[in-house]
Amino acid sequence: MVVPPISHNDSMRFKIFYFEAVKQQVAGNYDAAYDLLSHCLDINPNAAEAYFMMSSYSGVLYGDTAALEDVKKAAELDPENNTYLERLGTGYIRIGNLDEAIKAYEKLAHNSPERSDVLDILNQLYLRKKDYDNVIKTIERIEALEGSSEQTALSKMQVYSLQGKKEEEFNELKSMSEKYPNDMNYRVMMGNWLLQNGKPDEAYSQYMDVLKQDPENPMARMSMIDYYRTTGSTAQADSIQETMLVNPKTPVSTKMILMRQVVADNEKNGGDSTQVLNLFKRILKQPQETSDMAELYAAYMTLKKMPQDSITKVLETVLTISPDNAAARLQLIQTVWNEKDFDKVIELSRQALDYNPDEMAFYYFLGLAYVQKDDDDNALEVFRKGVSQIDDESNPDIVSDFYAIMGDILYSKGQEQEAYAAYDSCLQWKDDNFGCLNNYAYYLSETGKNLDKAEQMSYRTVQAEPDNCTYLDTYAWILFKQKKYKDAQPYIDMAIKNDTTNSAVLLEHAGDIYYMNGDAGKALEYWREALENSDEENKVLIRKIKLKKYVEK
Template sequence: MKKIGLSLLLLLSVTTGYGQREYDQFFLEAMMQRQKGNNDAAFDLLRHCLEINPDAPEAYYFLAQYYNALKDGEKSLAYIQKAAALDPDNATYMETLAQAYIRQQDYEAAIPVVEKIYERDKEREDLLEMLFQLYQQVGDFDSAVEVLNRIEAIDGKSERLSVAKSEIYTRQGNKKAAIAEIKALAEKFPNDGNYQALYGETLMMNGQLKKALKVYDKILKDEPDNNRVLMSLRTYHQALGHREIADSLTERVLLNRNATIDEKILLLRQEISASENAGGDSTRVLQLFDKILKQPQTDEHMAILCASYMNVKKMPKDTIATVLTKALQLAPDNSSARLQLIGYAWEADDMERVIALCQDARQYNPDEMAFYYYQGIAYYRRDSLDAALSTFKNGIGVIKEDSDPAIVSDFYAVMGDILHQKGLMKEAYEAYDSCLQWKDDNMGCLNNYAYFLSESGEQLAKAEQMSFKTVKAEPKNATYLDTYAWILYMLGRYSEAKIYIDQALQNLDESIDNSVIQEHAEKIKQKANQ
């Protein structure tokens, strides 16, 4: 809204009086400017609305929002308070006021506002949940329990509500009421072992151990595998230092078919932590894993946890591999377990095993590029060039924009080497170009690409640029120095070539065949000395 238009409207209000018609005109214009995003104009118009009608709740409401955006919390609160006072039946004003009090952590002030909103709309059970939290914040636990009773009257008795009330009673030191609340829940659902177990836990937590044990005994007679009771008893005996009994209960839970995998893993993590704190002896933990894994498993999680623990304890890799193999039998699509097995096979130079693992992975993880990469490299190291090339070509199909540039780059680099060995020079150079598009500092590719160009005597300027990158990155790499020296030789720059071939000879790796470098050195020195 242009300033001249706003000035005219303000002048109009002065000359025509402060009637409702004028107020409506300015308020409508304010809302239009607000909708257009002209907040400065809307702000000025709303303030003028209050000059016309100081008792307009809607103007106070919107101005409160603007003051809040301006970080003027005091004025924002004052305006929303005014809006709510002028129109206390407006749920939006009242709820905004309650939220303002809560933001300022004035919970005492928020409570009566929320109570009034709920009094007018008793379908809003979320308001009762809010009141429950607010009463706890101000330490009014009796009122908090009263709110829970109101929720219970609507929803009926439940574990959540009974536990919440029992916890409040415990906090208040009213053990009798805490126990009575859970007892009432257990009596309402006498056939639910979990509620009976909860009653036992509450008895134990409030010091009535004999009664708690009696409740547990009764439950276990009917449900010998009640996991909740077994866990509670385990905690009890651990606290008393009854190690053998506690260990026995630990095994009962871990071998309990009624226990979920999450419960078992949580318990095993506790056992591992306790073992580490006691010095790190892995004997008992490994025994537990062994007993568990001898049972039928529905998923791979326990085997993966066992393998992770073995890794931490630096156990023999063949032992870990046995567990990982079991994990793969349970979940053939677990790529992390398979990759770890591939890593072990690679370290053992077992290319057949690498190929087999990757072949299976292509069935279960067809979009995982790493498996094509490792299988292709394994074929290449076995001199199966056609199989390697086929694998890499298949792998190209799963490359995506967010694929790991380093792996994709190596993909194309090895493809280029294979294609070169097969005499397909054009295709080899295309593969190298693709490699460098993904990672322009792939040193192996830069070196090989440059050397092969020099061998054919083509694109020597491009070859020299690529090769110079490698010697700049690794100035003591004899292979890279030799390549650069040879390219300079091919360019007729014999003196420079001699400098770099001499450096190559100074940095030879005597454990490998250096005959090509020696041959290049002889030819370069002949030309340089002429």
């Protein structure tokens, strides 16, 4: 485009206003910047840089199409500017105009022939349009710039396959094999192509040539398995497969692929696990570079619902090979937890933290195990160490539970304010931690402080779980503390109805609430039932029964 010149005076005026517009934009004064740019275009309606800068404002005010028009104008006025062309191309891609996007990127490729990233985008655009001839030409342009590679060869093969050009597809692979005669993988790939295209004899010849030069070549040996399965020689395929699996020289990655296939085939054919289990055992008798095979063994045993003690032994094998395997140790800890062997949980969790000191889950299980053993001091120490590991990536559910349990322990130790601070931290991480909301509310009610706050928290729990007798009891008790006796009664009734444990606490609360509602007879029934179900001496409860009236603690 031939751009008409402007006078020297207008050119100077344009520069002053344009640089002031840039200055205002950097300062965040966008209205001023927009007005200045508009004035710039009044002075010089052919200023590419002003159109380009204006495009961001047009996009906000009038939408993507208007922004794209400004970028297009800038690129037309300054076709050598790659920034404009690249923005124009991405804009057309965004609105799905592939033809115009291709034009923009072709101009960009012409301006910067050394940029292979531009050719990569062109390649993708031509693929989307199914313009396979231009895809091939673009790949050849990449090869001219960077040299041919396995990636470009495979890309061309894919396109030839889409075009149905079998000969060109095979020749591309053949040329790579000839170019790199010492890389046996290309020969194997040629064999695989021949096998897939109905030429098993020629494929066999390729595989055997490779195995003569490299008898342990895993890729060729795996392809021989496919060859024998394709030609119906299942026994030979199985034999090679098993030999590779028990061969110490077979790479771990290859063994994993093969073993997963063994499992899949076994499941497809009826799922008789005996052969698979025996094969796992044979493989694991050998020294293992990694724990991958043992992990797969444990996963398979879990799938087949094998006895838990057998799975545990395999998980222990995993940890012998890879003691820092957090996933296996966590699975083992969960198994031991289900068995209620809390000493073992403590042992395993402490070992885990030696290898994974930043893994929150291990602090969680270790702390809970101490709680189960009534060792609150050690539990509190563990949870405090655990929260010191908190970062932006921490699981909010786990962190919230850490603080909730810390709050419970601190309250039981008589450290009320520290407990409330822990509860507040818990709710900052997860504001719907209902266990925390319930305990926090109940403990506040016991002190008679902040009853309105306690009621709000407790009400959230009964809304979330209206059949939870513990939450219902807490809410009823808070209403009782607020002297809302009539409001409390239906909630304590629901709590009693849903309680399957005959909780002495619930029954005593029910008696207190009924007494304050004027039903001393029903209250006495509940107090007596509470005493029958109480595990410890309750002197206050005994006085209530003796005096037949409510007595405060």
